[in-house]
Amino acid sequence: MKTELSTKGDTTVSAEAGRIALLQSRWHADVVQECTKSFIATMVANGISQSRIDVVEVPGAFEMPLHAKLLSKTGHYSAIVAAALVIDGGIYRHEFVAQTVINALMLVQLETTIPIFSAVLTPHHFHEVDEHKAFFRAHLATKGEEVGKACIDTLKSVARITQ
Secondary structure, rough: OEEEOOOOOOOOOOEEOOOOEEEEEEOOOOOOOOHHHHHHHHHHHHHOOOEEEEEEEOOOOOHHHHHHHHHHHHOOOOEEEEEEEEEOOHHHHHHHHHHHHHHHHHHHHHHHOOEEEEEEEHHHHHHHHHHHHHHHHHHHHHHHHHHHHHHHHHHHHHHHOOO
16 A cells, blocks of 8 residues: 655655654653654644654663664554653763664664664753753754654655665
8 A cells, every 4th residue: 555745845755654653762751752742743744644653652762772673573664763862860971872772773774674763862961950951842843853854755765766
């Protein structure tokens, strides 16, 4: 079965019907949910029904690669998006966690040929204060829009290649 994907100002491209999974970290969910909202709004504004998007909450970023692989193996998803905020908790270097997650997501993408997108952010400085939360909420909202556009563009280009 085929479905139509379109973006404003661009021609419509057919892609294999499928759902889109968005993995959302529960760590700092009050901040990360802005990415989810913005992603969904971008997809809907570009002709992708919200009913095709499954939001899957996971404990944190570290759990995302496994969930991405399991979701990709179901055959139900055309794309998977990961959204998280990995912060320096003072005990470990958060860059190692973020790098591990991104590398693992890339491996899943290459092994399964399901496009996987990252909105996993790793700020140098984040404190549980209103000013930082507001800044990163806005930043993640922007990232949600960007990852939505990247998802649409990639689904269209993959459809062109595989048709």
